[in-house]
Amino acid sequence: MKILVIEDDRLIGDGIKAGLSKLGFSVDWFTEGKTGQAALSATSYDAVVLDLSLPGIDGLDILRGWRQQGRDEPVLILTARDALEQRLAGLQQGADDYLCKPFALSEVAARLQALIRRRHGQLQPxxxxxxxxxxxxxxxxxxxxxxxxxxxxxxxxxxxxxxxxxxxxxxxxxxxxxxxxxxxxxxxxxxxxxxxxxxxxxxxxxxxxxxxxxxxxxx
CATH class of the missing domain: 1.10.10.10 (Winged helix-like DNA-binding domain superfamily/Winged helix DNA-binding domain)
Structure with a gap:
């Protein structure tokens, strides 16, 4: 499965890419919001891992734009913004799941697999x-x-x-x-x-x- 990761923290982004790649995912990782935003229009992805605090453009603005365009790729938000209001804002803008930092890579992988299965109508694990x-x-x-x-x-x-x-x-x-x-x-x-x-x-x-x-x- 092909995953788009938009995360400006290089330590976190490199860890996500390396870890998911070892599990068999194909991962494209971008540190800039606008570059990652454009990638979704250029390539077919099965799911997106999106940070909210990005240089140049906020992750919620990226997500809002995708949903307004009718894009239905599952989006898993990874962020340090853990207040209830912020989590609700992400879900209301069209996020499919939400995970606060710090997180376990195994949980990221499991949540991505669940999102991808649901998108394909496969409810069984x-x-x-x-x-x-x-x-x-x-x-x-x-x-x-x-x-x-x-x-x-x-x-x-x-x-x-x-x-x-x-x-x-x-x-x-x-x-x-x-x-x-x-x-x-x-x-x-x-x-x-x-x-x-x-x-x-x-x-x-x-x-x-x-x-x-x-x-x-x-x-």
Whole structure:
């Protein structure tokens, strides 16, 4: 899943990016509000982590502008503003969740997973397709109830397909979701990940739609 982080504190922002990346998220991190604000118009994100006290523009103003534009990406606010009135203001402007600093990275990840599941209409914490199950909160997967040894990007790719059953995803869409702006991406990276997933899950688990992209096969 691809996450946009707008946080001007470099220690916090670097920690969020490093921690979420280890869990299989693709993360773009910006320290300036206006730059991060523009990023949402340029790239498709599954969720946003937004600080409120940003240089140049307040986080609430960014959020208000997104909602006025009709953007529906889930937004998790991270801030030191912990007064009830300030939390209510964030929620009233369209925030989906609110977490005060200091926070645990594991809670950030869990809240993001819950927001993304709800956006895709998946209310259960475990995603299933046939004999394959994935607990998105813990980023673990099983096949026939046996642990699946998947690498972080393989898990991220599996989650993408499980969240989009019946939908054909193009190579460009998969690449955009799996990698951040500053990642080096080889021309066949997506195909390599799909190849290894098929080896572990079966050749028909992911079906190629020639000339279009990829989709889940029969369960």
């Amino acid at each position: 475990v995603l299933r397709h046939g004999a394959v199950a994935m607990a998105s909160g813990s980023h673990t997967a099983t096949l026939n109830d046996e642990p699946l040894p998947l690498k972080p990007r393989e898990l991220a790719l599996l989650e993408l397909f499980l969240l989009n059953p019946g939908r054909v995803l193009t190579r460009a869409q998969l690449e955009e979701k799996l990698y951040g702006w500053d990642d080096d991406v080889s021309s066949n990276a997506v195909e390599v990940h799909i190849h290894y997933l098929r080896k572990k899950l079966g050749s028909t688990f992911i079906r190629t739609v020639h000339g279009v992209g990829y989709t889940l096969g029969d369960a």
